[in-house]
Amino acid sequence: xxxxxxDYEVLNVIGTGSFGTCYKVRKKSNxxxxxxxxxxxxxxxxxxxxxxxxxxxxxxxxxxxxxxxxFDRIIHKxxxxxxxxxxxxxxxxxxTLINKCKKSSSFLDEGFIWRVLYQMCRALQECHxxxxxxxxxxxxxxxxNVFLDEAGNVKLGDFGLARILDNDASFxxxxxxxxxxxxxxxxxxxxxxxKSDIWSLGCLIYELCSxxxxxxxxxxxxxxxxxxxxxNHRQNVTLAG
Ligand code: ADP
Ligand code: MG
Numbered sequence: 108x109x110x111x112x113x114d115y116e117v118l119n120v121i122g123t124g125s126f127g128t129c130y131k132v133r134k135k136s137n138x139x140x141x142x143x144x145x146x147x148x149x150x151x152x153x154x155x156x157x158x159x160x161x162x163x164x165x166x167x168x169x170x171x172x173x174x175x176x177x178f179d180r181i182i183h184k185x186x187x188x189x190x191x192x193x194x195x196x197x198x199x200x201x202x203t204l205i206n207k208c209k210k211s212s213s214f215l216d217e218g219f220i221w222r223v224l225y226q227m228c229r230a231l232q233e234c235h236x237x238x239x240x241x242x243x244x245x246x247x248x249x250x251x252n253v254f255l256d257e258a259g260n261v262k263l264g265d266f267g268l269a270r271i272l273d274n275d276a277s278f279x280x281x282x283x284x285x286x287x288x289x290x291x292x293x294x295x296x297x298x299x300x301x302k303s304d305i306w307s308l309g310c311l312i313y314e315l316c317s318x319x320x321x322x323x324x325x326x327x328x329x330x331x332x333x334x335x336x337x338x339n340h341r342q343n344v345t346l347a348g
Pocket of ligand 1: 122252264
């Protein structure tokens with residue numbers, strides 16, 4: 108399916124991330140609300156554009172209650188923009204929730220954190236194992252990419268795109284923000300794999316419990332040393348082994 112920009116009414120900007128800006132939009136034909144992410148592809152090579160389109164096609168095949176549903180993609184040639192239309196997650200994202208807790212000096216309910224862990228495992232199981240011989244990796248698990256619906260269920264968003272959009276995503280070439288959840292093998296220049304997603308999930312759960320990431324540092328260099336050594340910055344205790 109590939110729609111047209113005219114099919115939608117743009118309501119407001121939700122926020123801007125590393126790769127594009129998210130808008131709340133309404134589909135004219137059914138009145139439903141969606142989010143679209145506008146990604147400029149003007150500077151991309153032909154090869155990368157193809158990869159982006161094929162990845163978005165792959166994502167549209169992912170259907171799971173714990174994964175943000177993709178609906179449509181629109182290619183607007185005039186402005187060299189790709190719009191990815193997806194489910195609008197009304198609830199907050201986990202980054203907002205963590206900040207709220209920090210401000211009010213309160214912790215999250217343990218039962219809630221267990222539920223996030225369980226539902227995130229279900230989401231990752233779906234993309235890692237669903238299609239035979241195809242592994243969809245998330246590659247950017249972080250609080251800002253995990254949403255909650257009205258019932259408090261988890262929806263994992265922003266699948267796979269990080270791979271293409273951050274092409275030579277070596278550690279030095281880092282996105283906006285600090286990669287607190289980056290796994291040791293990725294820091295060492297190894298291949299991103301299923302386990303790297305699981306590592307990030309572990310970091311996410313840690314942060315939900317303690318309201319700060321398991322590894323921090325004043326800069327990326329320090330952070331990567333701490334991750335590689337498995338050292339907790341605060342107590343300087345060894346987490347691994
Ligand atoms: P990032 O994840 O790097 O913060 P994004 O471009 O993915 O940046 O998202 C920008 C903003 O839009 C964020 O505040 C995010 O919470 C919000 N957002 C992204 N996708 C959705 C969605 N499907 N439903 C509701 N809000 C969303
Ligand atoms: Mg995001």
